Amino acid sequence: MNESIPCPFCGSEDYYIAVTDNPFSYDTYSTAHCSKCHATGPFVAESYLEDEPKPTRDYMEAVAKEKWQTRPIEDALNKRIADLVSSNMVMAKGVLDLKARIAELEAEIDIRKDQLREAKNILIDKKLHIDALYEEGYKLQQRIAELEAEIDHLTAHDATERQDDKWIPVSERLPETDGQYIGYTNTGLVGTHWLVDGHFVVTYSCERNWLTTPTSWILESASGGDVYVTHWMPLPESPNDTQTDSVVYGKESD
């Protein structure tokens, strides 16, 4: 019985060595055997010449024992396993590192997404603001155009009404609205006359005093009269209150 590394088949650590001489030649053999399952180790054969000493039994046992204790395939496989385990650990660490890196990148992506969302919201707000400004600007342009048109109309109207305070022939055109105007008659008299329903009414009494408002009998007498307005012009602007007061009182005192 010898102590040894375990039998590769049954795991027993007990083995024995058999040494045999060939009775027909100058050869001797030795082999290790498992004591439990009788598995056989590598075969050892030694030859010797007739005049040489035969290898000793101790030598043959030592060689067989050494071969039994040597497990090159098993050692290579164990080494291979150890290498694989080692590289597996390296890869496992690499996987862990990659997972950590992925987690970092995912966190960064989340941050970027938030930033992107925020930027989008800002852009939307700005676009809405710009749209509102455009709309406001458009409305203001429209209002300006309206006011310009109104100014043009008023300017044109004022120009045609006043015509530099020159007499306007009735044959050419009449005032656009009824009211009081300065009139020049075919008899060469100047006074204020009323335009009623688009017709000038010559407003004077029998005493040839000009009146400031048309009355029914004057309208009747004027309709068939010989005196009629040939030219007209708008009344000048009214004087302000102060002027009116002083002028009126001055005339009354006379």
Ligand SMILES: [Zn+2]
């Ligand atoms: Zn065995």
